[in-house]
Amino acid sequence: MAEINLILNAAAIRRALARVAHEIAERNEVSANVVLIGVQRGGVPLAQRLEVLLAGIWGHPVPLGSLDVTMHRDDPERRMNQAIHPTMIPFNITDKTVVLVDDVLFRGRTVRAALDALTDFGRPQRIQLAVLVDRGHRELPIKPDFVGKNVPTSATENVRVTLLERGDAVDAVILEKK
């Protein structure tokens, strides 16, 4: 039987995202240049929430996109994530500051694929990375700019993020021991 630990509850997720939003605002003085792109699927609702928070801070809406990295992964033959979700970037990212948003940062392979995918859409001035949870175990030289919570894990553990927007019953981050 798997052991389950609650890492973040709904209120803690809300506080973490509010802090991340303020850090994004602090880092990027020219707010008009910032766009948010959520990585399918977990990053998309988080990017939407950050957009609401940042729009409140800056007083204007922030362009919001979604990116599916399945086509750019380095392991298609593993049949891991076959379901491809929409990529929608309805704005030009060239010369913008792209804040890439994902739920869990683990080995870094998804972010690498996302960086690769983004170059097909234009040449951003810079790309920053915001994640709700950094669980360590990087296999690539990738470092997040904004972290909701650092969670030390073992490689065999699983970090699961449940979000209301995805049809889950509650907002939560859970650590499952196998």
Added chain:
Amino acid sequence: MNWQRHHLLDIESLSAEEITMVHDTARAFREVGSRAIKKVPVLRGKTVINLFVEPSTRTRISFELAAQRLTADVINFSAEASSLKKGETLKDTARNLEALNADIIIIRHSATGAPHFLSRFLNASVINAGDGAHEHPTQALLDTFTIRERKGKIAGLNVTILGDILYSRVARSNIWALLKLGAKVTLCGPPTLVPRVFEKMGCRVTYDVNEAVADADIINLLRIQHERQRKAMFPSLNEYASLFGLNRALLAKAKPDVLIMHPGPINRGVEIDSEIADCERSVILEQVTNGLAVRMAVLFLVSGGKGPQEVAA
């Protein structure tokens, strides 16, 4: 669900879930076509061979472009310019292609079952691009994808397939796909080309074209296949056009939101009037665009290894 098939040989053996998964995957790949850079590295380093023993232009080009947009290397192989003319068997030809480390072989052949035959001894993935009058699975996948994108659903829709059913692999694949997805299929055309035996598949067969179009949500027109008809199945093309051709008068009897489809190449003035082919209810060119996305999806799905693998996310 997870896609497990190494080959795409026919629609008959696919489940509704598998067909829907191709649609969903195609939707994502269609978006790639709207980008400034229309290429993704899904099949980087893979070799795709178009083995077209029977001539084809549009399907071959669609597969070729699909493979290129996925960054695969593509070789086009036509029967006229190959050793098949010198007496080499299909099996030897295919084995030679595999000896070149081909990962995916797309085959069109005039013989029913040729792709199934290859799949029994090749390690490469085999995709059926049309085998005789048997099946043309990617055409049915793109047709049903186009219907789903336009109508939002397929279950419960009335689909009329009009024309040369007997010789049509497009009709057979479409019938399988539509019935699996819950559509009601009506077949219509000259009795010599629309035998009653299709009723056994679960279709309605009628020879009254007015009745066939009256309640249709989709009219799928099939070309008269001169090249497959070994004897005269109807008196003349002119007579066919006047009895079964889709013209303004016939279209007036259909629902106002009916979709007009055609797998191409269209014969203007035979199965479809020129003005109808270009009208706003026609989705013929949308089928071409969707066909590219569907073939990208199929190439992506079959290339995903031989079976389920336990890999930690």
